[in-house]
Amino acid sequence: MNANLSSLFWEGFTVDSFTHSAPDALLITLRPDPGFAPSCRRCGCSDCAVHDVSVRRVRERDLLHWRVTLQLPVRRLRCFRCGIVTESISWLPERQRYTSSLATWVESLTRLLPVKHVAQLTGLHWHTIKNIDYRRMLRELREPERHTVRRLMLDEFALFKGHRYATVVVDADTQQVLWVGEGRSRVAFRPFFTWLGSEGCAAIESVAMDMNTALDLEVREQCPQAEVVYDLFHVVAKFGREVIDRVRVDQANQLRDNKKARKVIKRSRWLLLRNPENLPEGHEVKLAELLEANQPLNTVYVMKSALKELWYAPDKKVAQRRWNEWYRQSQESGIKALQQFAEKLKGYMSGIIASATHRLNTSVLEGMNNRIKVIKRMAYGYRDNDYFFMKIKAAFPGKAR
Missing domain, CATH: 3.30.420.10 (Ribonuclease H-like superfamily/Ribonuclease H)
Known part of the structure; x- marks a missing residue:
């Protein structure tokens, strides 16, 4: 490799020798370019004397199937402004054992792959990959206004x-x-x-x-x-767990002597909890038959739909009227789980009625929560919460106002 080409990759240095340290490993030894004056890392001054020299090995980006390691002398300079300081090497981040081109490659990989997979691909330690990705996010993330x-x-x-x-x-x-x-x-x-x-x-x-x-x-x-403003999704999900599930189990227990009917009710959980528009083709008939055959399940299913209407009221007055009607019907239903849920919900009504004035899109919130779960699952869990939280912020940088 000639001097011009080596300077293109590793400014200030030329290639001294190549060594195959292993069948898939390449060690490139560099020496200082005599035509390139070393400069102070802090002030950029190039009129410095060499204080001492140490040999450092750093990882470079892979070349075809070879893992490339560079061995180079790193000089400490005697700067008349800054004192004793390490020389500035444009392609070698300060105090790191990898080059800038390797860091750029790793950054592109961590946008697509979990840290564990990038570590396996590059041969770098998990924490090294994490630190490179963390610095990228610190550099790219904008501070919220x-x-x-x-x-x-x-x-x-x-x-x-x-x-x-x-x-x-x-x-x-x-x-x-x-x-x-x-x-x-x-x-x-x-x-x-x-x-x-x-x-x-x-x-x-x-x-x-x-x-x-x-x-x-x-x-x-x-x-x-x-x-x-209380979130529609969470309240309805809580209704599903505490009311629909409870009534479904109670109704199934009452049918111990009728195994076929009991089996139908026990397996109807997702049929009852899903929104009608999300049911697979043909399941609408199954749902209709189930509700027609079981009055308590029909009641709580209808009450779930009525509960959602509280969040779509045009104003607080209508929302209050809808709540009063919903609460009355729940108490007259004779279903204990429904009555208990309504009593608990009574203390939160101001936050539900407030949705008539403040229209907050709760589906966006739940979608973001699902994305967070995917980020966590891709990494098989995170060892560093700060890094995990930074990944979440990077996934949702926001849109322009």
Whole structure:
């Protein structure tokens, strides 16, 4: 390799020798280019004396099937401005054991593949891949504009098995993730408001969340002027778990002597929980037959549809009227699980009625939560929560206002 070509790849150095250290490994030894004056890494001054020299080995990007390692002398210079300092090498990041071209290659891979797979492909350590990707995201992510945030969406997701959770805060207008923190308590959530600042807290108009009392109380304390809006998806999902599932199991237990009918009801969970428009072809008939044959299941299924209508009321007055009617019907149904759910929901009605004024798209929030689960699953879990949270922010950089 001639001097011009080696300078194109490794500015300031020329190739001294090649060595096949293994069948699939190539060691390239470099020496300083006598026509290139070393410069100070801090101030850029090139009028420096060499203080000492150390030999360093660094990984370069693979060449065909060879793993390439560079061996080069790195000089410490005596700069009259900065003192003793390492020379500036344009293609070698400071204090790293890999070249800039290798880092660029790894960055392109981590956009598409899990860290574990990139580590296997490149032969680099998991933490090295993580650090390269983390620096890329720090460089590319834009700082949220705190003073323009007016509407928030809050959600929580499981970090690991064993009831460990994290809370994510999203700008409802730009869909940018503003903050992610471990835990779902008031104390865990409070650093977000510290980051937002007093002026930012005062500008918040509405906050969408599930029925988490801790987050609710913290929002009301930090942003007393904001209206809390409870998330449609979470309330309906809770209705499915606490009412529909309970009634389905009770009805199945009453049919112990009729194994065929009991089997139909036991296997009807997703038929009852899915929205009618999402049912596979032909399942509408099965659902109609099931509801016609079982009055309690028919009642709670209809009440689920009526519950959703609370979020689509044109104003608060209509929303209140719909709630009053829904609550009355639940108490007259004679279904214990439905009555108990309605009693619990009564304490959260202000946050449901607020949706008539503050239209927050809850499907966006749930879609983002599903994407977070995919990010976590692709990595087979993350060893570093800060890195995981940064991946979430990078996945939702937001859109222009």
